[in-house]
Amino acid sequence: MIADHISGNIIENPPKDGKLSVPITFDWFETDKKRMAKVAEDGTEFGVMVGRTIKDGDVLAETDDKRYYAKINTAQLIEIPVSSMKEMGRLCFELGNRHLSLKVEDDRVLVPYDHPTMEYTKKIGFEPHIIEGGFDGFLIVKAHAGSGTIIPGTNKTTGDVAEEEQEAAADEAWKSEHADGHEHGGHHHGHAEHEHAVGEYEVNGVLHRPDGTHSHDGGHTWHKH
Known part of the structure; x- marks a missing residue:
């Protein structure tokens, strides 16, 4: 199942429609990712790509009898x-x-x-x-050090690789579900991505250039420390 928008929040507005609320668990550093593959508590698999930071209680998807919401780990x-x-x-x-x-x-x-x-x-x-x-109200910096251990011969950690695998799985799920021009709610959803210029590379969500500058917003602005 694809979760590409947030329809409400069960903490801010507790539901009263009798649907079963099923959690999808996230760690704090996942709440700002563009694409993720996740599994809800009932075993339902999701490709999550809502386009903004996920908050505790956000409703990510609904069926006739269930509501899937984000549960952020402390x-x-x-x-x-x-x-x-x-x-x-x-x-x-x-x-x-x-x-x-x-x-x-x-x-x-x-x-x-x-x-x-x-x-x-x-x-x-x-x-x-x-x-x-918890992480309510945090200013999330994507450049926070990747979790896990450094992989010899690379500048990546095991956590970085796991994140890339999650994003790849979510991409495949999205492509599969939208292969026939699938639309949600009558509106086609486009997903623009930054095209990397020659020499640019991405590490842990941050774009880098050979001149030492880097970008935290997908290549819109660049700076160096």
Whole structure:
């Protein structure tokens, strides 16, 4: 089944139509992916390509008797308390240079847990703590380090390869379902992709050029650090 749009949210607007709500589980770093192959709790296979960040409770597909919704796993986060605007600015500058997804609040910053970041924030004078939490309200950076281990002879991790395989599976599902010009709700859905120029390459969702610039938005804007 293809999930290519979000029709509601069962947390913001609890349904009352008697349909069975079936979760499709996502990890936090999957919520902003363009294409994914997922399996719902009842075993139904999905190609997910909704075109925007998925939130906890988002309704991704419906049948006559079931509603399939996103369930975002909680995970370990680093909570970094701050006591002034000066501290907040310095911390966000340091984290920005590390391409970390984050959530900024009045007196703290939250980032996904990893040991190097934990130790680095201690080194620069902060007092980080590990907590368990969700990812509502996070600014998601696609360049966050890939999970898994580095594959010898490449610049990819096992997590990067798994992500590429998911996207390929979702692409195949979409092509199969739309091979006959299938339309949803009377509207044909086109999916424009960035055409890579000579020398461009993509790593973990970020486009790179030989001159050292990179793009986080599919090639619309480019910059370097």
